[in-house]
Amino acid sequence: MTGGITSPGAGWRQADRGPATQHTTKKRRKRGGGRSRGEIAMVDDVEFTSYYGRQIVKTPVWKSPDVPLYLFLGGAAGSSSILAAIADLTDRPNLTRVGRYTAGAGSILSVVALVHDLGRPERFLHMLRVLKPTSPLSVGTYILSPFSAAAGATAAVELLGWFPRLKRFGGVVSAIFGGPLATYTGVLLANTAVPSWHAAHTQLPYVFGGSAMAAGGGISMVFVPVDEGGPARKMAVAGAAIELAAMHKVETDHGIVSEPFHEGRPGKLIQAAKTATAVGAGLTVVAGRTRLGAIASGTLLAAGSLLTRFGVFEAGIASTKDPKYVVVPQRERLEAGTNEHASTVTR
Amino acid sequence: MTSVSSASPGLSGIRDVKNRLFGPLPDVAEEAGYEPDHPKRVGFFTDTSVCIGCKACEVACKEWNTLPMDDSHGKRDALGLSGMSYDNTGQLGANSWRHVAFIEQSRAVDLPMPTFGRPGDDRHDHGPSPATAGDDVSLANAQQSVLNAEALSEFDPQTGQTGADKQIRWLMSSDVCKHCTHAGCLDVCPTGALFRTEFGTVVVQGDICNGCGYCVAACPYGVIDQRKDDGRVFKCTMCYDRLTDGLMPACATACPTQSIQFGDLDELQERADARLATLKAQGVETARLYGRDENDGVGGDGAFFLLLDEPEVYGLPPDPIVTTRDLPAMWKAAGKAAVMMVGVAVTAVLGSRRR
Numbered sequence: 001m002t003g004g005i006t007s008p009g010a011g012w013r014q015a016d017r018g019p020a021t022q023h024t025t026k027k028r029r030k031r032g033g034g035r036s037r038g039e040i041a042m043v044d045d046v047e048f049t050s051y052y053g054r055q056i057v058k059t060p061v062w063k064s065p066d067v068p069l070y071l072f073l074g075g076a077a078g079s080s081s082i083l084a085a086i087a088d089l090t091d092r093p094n095l096t097r098v099g100r101y102t103a104g105a106g107s108i109l110s111v112v113a114l115v116h117d118l119g120r121p122e123r124f125l126h127m128l129r130v131l132k133p134t135s136p137l138s139v140g141t142y143i144l145s146p147f148s149a150a151a152g153a154t155a156a157v158e159l160l161g162w163f164p165r166l167k168r169f170g171g172v173v174s175a176i177f178g179g180p181l182a183t184y185t186g187v188l189l190a191n192t193a194v195p196s197w198h199a200a201h202t203q204l205p206y207v208f209g210g211s212a213m214a215a216g217g218g219i220s221m222v223f224v225p226v227d228e229g230g231p232a233r234k235m236a237v238a239g240a241a242i243e244l245a246a247m248h249k250v251e252t253d254h255g256i257v258s259e260p261f262h263e264g265r266p267g268k269l270i271q272a273a274k275t276a277t278a279v280g281a282g283l284t285v286v287a288g289r290t291r292l293g294a295i296a297s298g299t300l301l302a303a304g305s306l307l308t309r310f311g312v313f314e315a316g317i318a319s320t321k322d323p324k325y326v327v328v329p330q331r332e333r334l335e336a337g338t339n340e341h342a343s344t345v346t347r
Numbered sequence: 348m349t350s351v352s353s354a355s356p357g358l359s360g361i362r363d364v365k366n367r368l369f370g371p372l373p374d375v376a377e378e379a380g381y382e383p384d385h386p387k388r389v390g391f392f393t394d395t396s397v398c399i400g401c402k403a404c405e406v407a408c409k410e411w412n413t414l415p416m417d418d419s420h421g422k423r424d425a426l427g428l429s430g431m432s433y434d435n436t437g438q439l440g441a442n443s444w445r446h447v448a449f450i451e452q453s454r455a456v457d458l459p460m461p462t463f464g465r466p467g468d469d470r471h472d473h474g475p476s477p478a479t480a481g482d483d484v485s486l487a488n489a490q491q492s493v494l495n496a497e498a499l500s501e502f503d504p505q506t507g508q509t510g511a512d513k514q515i516r517w518l519m520s521s522d523v524c525k526h527c528t529h530a531g532c533l534d535v536c537p538t539g540a541l542f543r544t545e546f547g548t549v550v551v552q553g554d555i556c557n558g559c560g561y562c563v564a565a566c567p568y569g570v571i572d573q574r575k576d577d578g579r580v581f582k583c584t585m586c587y588d589r590l591t592d593g594l595m596p597a598c599a600t601a602c603p604t605q606s607i608q609f610g611d612l613d614e615l616q617e618r619a620d621a622r623l624a625t626l627k628a629q630g631v632e633t634a635r636l637y638g639r640d641e642n643d644g645v646g647g648d649g650a651f652f653l654l655l656d657e658p659e660v661y662g663l664p665p666d667p668i669v670t671t672r673d674l675p676a677m678w679k680a681a682g683k684a685a686v687m688m689v690g691v692a693v694t695a696v697l698g699s700r701r702r
Contacts, residue, residue, distance in 0.1 A: 012633075012656060015451040015515060051448060051662030052431045054438060060564035061573045082692040090696055119558015119578025126538040126557045133678075134368070134671050137561050138537035179685030186684070187677040191535060191670050192564035201673050202680040209684035213691060230699030231692070238691045327659045330666035341370070342642035344666060345658060346623070347635045 014049075048331065050323040057193045059320045064313060066117040070110050071185045071309040074144065075212030076219055076302070077106025078182035081151050083216060083235060085175035088168055095231060096171070097158055098223045102216065103174055104155020107148035107181075114144070136188040143184055147177035182212035189316060195326055196261065196319035197312075199254040206246040207312065211305040213239025214277060218301030221284070221294045233288045236301050240281035243308065244274060250312075256328050260315040269311035277304030369672040371641035372528050379543035388547030389590065390612035391599065391650035392619050393521055395661075396626060396634065398606040400519035404445040405436060407601035411586065415574075417442040423576060438662070439522055440572040444583040445598050448661050450518040520661045521598070521607055524549070524570045524583035525638055526649030529669040532562035532571050532582075547612070547649060548585040556580055567645065567667035585650075612649060619653060631655070637663060644668030 050056075084099025115124045128145070132138040154170035157163055186204030189197040197204065217236025221229050247270070251261045261270055280300030287293025319325045333339055372378055376385045408414065418427035419437030429435045432449040439446045530549045533541045540555035541562060551562075551571075558578035562571050571582040586596035594600070599609035608615060619636055626634040633655050638648030644667050658665045 011454040012452040012516065013454060015453040049657060049659045051450070051660065052429075052434075054662055056569050056659075056662060056664050058440075058563050058566065058569040058572055061560040061575075062564070079688060079692070082689055083696070086692055086696045092696075117559075119560065119573055119580075120556070123538075123555075123557035126540070126555055127559070129555070130537070130539040132534075132537065132539075134534040134674060135537045135561065136674075136677075137535065137559060141537060175689075179688045180681065182688060183681040183684040187674070187681045190677050191674055192561075193531060193567040193569075193667075193670055194564055198670055198673070201677045205677070205681040205684040206687070209688050213688060217695075231696040234695035234698060235692055238695065242687075242691075323659070323662075326664050330664055331659075334666050339644070339666070339668075341644050341668075342640045344640060344643035344645075344648075345635050345637055345654075346639045 048324055048327045050327060054323065055321050056323050056326040057195070057320050059317055060192065060194060061119070062313075063117050064310070064317075066113045068306075068309040068313040070113040070117070071189075071208065071313070072211075072215060072306045073106040073110045073113065074185060075182040075208055075305065075309075076215035077103045077110060077151060078147070078178035078180075079212040079216030079235070079239070080106065080220060081147070081171070081174040081178035083220060083231060085171045085178075087231060088171050092228055092231070094224050094228045095220060098220050099216075100151070100155050100158045100167075100171060102219050103151040103178070104153075104158075107144070107151040107174075110144060111148050136184060136191050140181075140184050140188055143177050143180045147174055147181050150174035150177070179209075183209045189312070192316075194316045194320050195257045195329065196254070196259075197316040199257045199329070200250040203246050203250045203253070204312070207243055207250060207308065210239045210242030210244075210246055211308050214243055214280070214301045215239075215305035218280065218298040218305070221288065221298030221301075226289050226291055226294050229288070229294060232298075233284050233294075236298070237281050237284050240277045240284075240301055240304070243277055243305070244281075247274065247308065255332075257319060257325050260318040260325070261311070264318060266311050266315035266318055269307050269314060273304050273307030273311050275304075276300045276307060280304055368534075368674065369529060369644075369646065369669060371646055375528055375543060375547045376545055381545050385545040388612045388649065389585065389610065390526065390547075390615055390648075391523060391585070391596070392608045392610075392615040392653070393523065393650065394606050394608065394619070394622060394653045395518065395520040396622075396631070396653055396655055397604045398447070398519040398521055399604055400433060400447055400449055400517065401603060402436075402447050403601040403603060404521050404598035404607055405443065405447060407597040408445045408583075409443075411589070411597035412444065412584070414442045414444065414581075421572065423574070439524070439568075439570045439582075441574040441577075441581040444523065444581075446522045448518070448520045448522060450656070450660055451515065452518060452656070453515050518655055518660065520652065520654065521602075522661070522663070523598070523650050524585075525568055525645070525651070526583075526585060527669065528641065528646030528649070529671070530645075531565035531567055531669045531671060534669065534671040534674075535561045535565040537561060544587055544590075546585070546587075546590055548587065548590075549649075550584045550587050551580055551582060553579060553581075565670050567664055567669065616651075619651065622653060626653075644672070 080099040081103035084096050084103060087095035087099060115121050118124055127141040131142055150170045151174035154167055154174060157167045183205040186208040190201035190204045192198060213235050217232045217239055220232035221236060224232055251258050260266055280297045283293060283297035288297055334343060375388060377383055415423055417423050418425040419429035419435050421440040429437055434449040436443050436446045526548045533543060533549050537559060538555050538557055540552045542550060542552065544550050556579040558573060560573055562580055563573055571580050573580045589596055595609045599607045616639060619639055623634055623636055635654055636651060637654050637658050638651035641647035654661060
């Protein structure tokens with residue numbers, strides 16, 4: 001018996017019986033995915049090895065629609081609270097009221113969605129045992145808790161018409177936490193080993209921040225009289241533009257791990273999201289000053305934001321299910337030597 | 348040892364410690380808040396070159412930790428064959444804290460072959476007739492290689508031959524939680540259910556975990572998982588209950604070939620380095636250590652491996668990085684994006700005419 005494990009490199013391959021572990025990804029043409037705006041980077045044929053094609057990282061156990069819905073509601077509530085507080089200070093009562101109701105309802109529903117997502121919902125208070133800056137969920141808990149308390153109370157007081165000065169204070173407090181509430185969710189998803197989320201870790205907060213403004217502005221446009229809805233329209237259009245621009249980078253900057261944003265169900269969701277957001281923003285500019293136009297475009301923008309959250313969420317889920325999204329980028333960075341750390345393999 | 352901290356290295360107070368999120372840490376337990384008299388960091392060294400795939404480690408682990416049965420896709424109380432190899436465990440998960448991977452490999456023989464005459468014949472003239480006759484150096488090398496191979500084949504159960512032109516080998520490796528120096532699961536746990544023990548290992552407190560599932564998504568190795576019917580997450584504890592009583596973990600105790608070695612981490616690392624050098628000297632060029640380097644993406648593993656092929660062949664990520672390495676950049680981006688939102692909202696309001 002010679003040879004065995006003695007020769008360098010050795011030429012060992014998966015034995016020809018049984019499922020192959022050598023996979024070659026086909027070169028895929030993206031159709032209907034990228035429209036005409038910008039070239040989608042083609043992913044060349046890549047050869048990689050895996051253990052019987054099994055996934056390496058675990059698929060997140062976060063439930064859909066709980067988590068994507070939370071991302072949407074938190075974002076809409078956060079941006080609405082900011083808009084409401086500034087509208088309050090500049091004396092725009094209708095915009096203020098609608099913003100406060102949106103923020104209050106959104107934050108309460110956010111808490112419900114988040115608690116429902118837990119494996120042990122009755123233990124949700126355990127979230128408040130510690131504060132850990134290394135855990136976006138912990139930091140997020142300390143953003144969502146004061147936000148939902150302030151925004152919920154402000155909305156309730158608004159509804160009942162009590163304590164006008166307390167109302168303003170509550171509105172400002174919720175506005176302070178509103179921005180972080182809308183953007184930390186990007187960190188929440190990115191600070192994982194999920195390839196397609198982590199790769200976009202500096203872009204997701206902007207996607208979600210823009211998406212939040214599109215949603216919050218859109219919802220306000222629907223309910224606020226058009227002559228007072230100017231700020232909502234402006235914020236919604238700016239948010240939609242930021243969302244589209246940041247999302248474009250997420251979709252194109254990251255080579256193979258950008259792929260899940262184009263393919264299958266997540267690809268369709270994101271395509272629909274981009275269409276709704278772009279049409280909604282365009283319609284806002286053209287017809288936002290009419291009641292009907294405001295309702296239509298506001299609804300489209302909110303729907304676009306919701307679809308973005310579902311699309312990003314599901315793209316990440318998809319990227320955990322194929323080992324190529326783990327192996328190929330890690331191999332590439334090993335070969336390029338672009339890491340500032342040593343290889344985990346000692347030869 | 349009095350203060351048990353469930354905080355991650357990123358939040359351990361005022362002491363000036365470098366590499367809180369990333370890079371080598373000389374003393375993980377002290378960094379987690381233990382007094383300096385804590386026990387030494389312990390770990391596993393899994394030498395897959397002597398693993399025989401008996402799965403005693405899996406059984407011992409299930410027995411000791413009373414883990415439920417599941418099939419190769421993690422489905423609870425289901426009996427099923429994976430249909431791909433002798434591996435019917437499939438992966439690490441909430442109910443499988445040890446997982447023996449089986450990989451059958453073949454290759455065409457391109458080595459100088461020894462002649463197989465009567466026993467003893469080739470002891471006198473070493474049979475190999477390499478193609479490059481005349482080149483003394485390569486001839487000597489080839490002879491050396493064959494000699495080593497012969498020596499190896501006496502004790503290496505993974506060397507085999509099924510025909511004149513093809514060789515088969517089985518790679519078997521018992522996978523386990525890596526108990527990383529920078530553990531992503533521990534960093535992201537929002538309840539403090541995951542904590543660093545005085546032994547430097549990472550353990551879930553079942554009575555604290557509220558099943559948020561963040562650790563499941565954060566583990567770069569795909570180790571920790573949620574039990575669906577229970578809601579909480581579970582993973583290898585390195586038998587914390589046994590360690591506190593001075594016993595070895597169940598898997599290492601059960602391993603019949605010492606493929607799973609338990610001990611103080613620094614000692615295991617020395618042993619692994621020596622084992623790698625031995626294998627290399629014997630011509631096992633494909634041997635390598637995985638998770639041994641303290642400068643790698645997770646600051647080195649508490650449970651590390653000697654592999655005979657690339658990590659991904661065994662279902663291990665080739666270059667894992669703790670996700671929180673990039674967290675400062677993420678918080679910065681989120682902060683900027685939040686400021687941007689306020690800026691846009693202020694501009695939108697001020698830029699609009701009052702009613």
